[in-house]
Amino acid sequence: MTIASTIADSFERSFGLYRDLVDSLDEATLGLKLPRLPSNTVGSQLWRVAGARESFDLAIQADERSGFSGSLDTPTEKRPVSEALRNSAGGISSLLGSMDSSSGVQNRLIIDLLGHETDHQGQLIRYLDGLRLTIPESWKVQYALG
Numbered sequence: 001m002t003i004a005s006t007i008a009d010s011f012e013r014s015f016g017l018y019r020d021l022v023d024s025l026d027e028a029t030l031g032l033k034l035p036r037l038p039s040n041t042v043g044s045q046l047w048r049v050a051g052a053r054e055s056f057d058l059a060i061q062a063d064e065r066s067g068f069s070g071s072l073d074t075p076t077e078k079r080p081v082s083e084a085l086r087n088s089a090g091g092i093s094s095l096l097g098s099m100d101s102s103s104g105v106q107n108r109l110i111i112d113l114l115g116h117e118t119d120h121q122g123q124l125i126r127y128l129d130g131l132r133l134t135i136p137e138s139w140k141v142q143y144a145l146g
Helices: 001-024 026-030 042-062 078-098 104-130 139-144
Strands: none
Touching: 001 042, 001 104, 001 139, 026 042, 026 078, 026 104, 042 078, 042 104, 104 139
C-alpha cells in the first residue's frame, strides 16, 4: 500500500465515522452545548469539520493556505449538516483521487486536514460523554471506548 492510498483510506475511515455520528444524532442534539462549560454546539463542531474540508480542498488545489469558509449555513438542522459533510467528503476524496503528484505545501495541507478531522473527533467524544449521548459503535471500535 502506498502512502497516498493509506492517507486516502484514513480519510475514508474518518468520513465514515462522521456519517455514523450524524446518523446517530437527532436534530435537537445539534443545538446542545456542554453544560457548565464554555463550548459551542455539537452542530458548530460539525460545521467546522465541513468548512475545514471545503477550505482545505481549495487550499490544496491552490497550493497555498487560504482562509476558512464553509457552505453550511444551518448547523442546527440535520439534513444540511449531513449534506455538507457528505459533499465535503466527496470533494476531498475526488481531489485526492485526481492528484498524480503533490507539492510539499499540498502534502502539509493534506496531513493538517487529516489531523483536523481527528481533533474534532476527540472533541466530539467529549461532547457525547458530557451530554450523556450514545457513542456510535464505529467510534467505540476506532477509539477503544467502552
